[in-house]
Amino acid sequence: MSKPQPEITAYLKTFCGWSEGVRAIMRKYDLQFEEKDIIKNPAFRWEMEQRSGQGLSPCVEVNGTMLADVSGDEVEAYLIKNGLLEASEAEADAPTNSACSDEQHAAMARGELPKIPGKIRFLD
Secondary structure, X not given: OOOOOOOEEEEEOOXXXXXXXXXXXXXXXXXXXXXXXXXXXXXXXXXXXXXXOOOOOXXXXXXXXXXXXXXXXXXXXXXXXXXXXXXOOOOOOOOOOOOOOHHHHHHHHOOOOOOOOOOOOOOO
8 A cells, every 4th residue: 555645835946956856856756746936926935934934945844844945855855754755766857955057047147047957847
């Protein structure tokens, strides 16, 4: 019998290496989650700050527990340690513990969309 999927809400930036690392872990394990883009919707940033007690992102809430200012690696470790998923040797499709590259930051400053590997899925 498989484990029930945890209830996950992720407060992420539209384009951010750390946020993409969290998304990469969600894709790696095919986890469903609610994504709240704190850049596109400032109300989600306010909500994140109220729920986490601080303003750094990403923040990921798992079954009511807030993981504040975390990397994808930290989210994965939390899920495994708490028995919410089995560890996988599969590679993530994007870096799970890094900031945006200098090239990505420069592209964003020019108003261009950065090239981030993998696919971003938004769940309704």
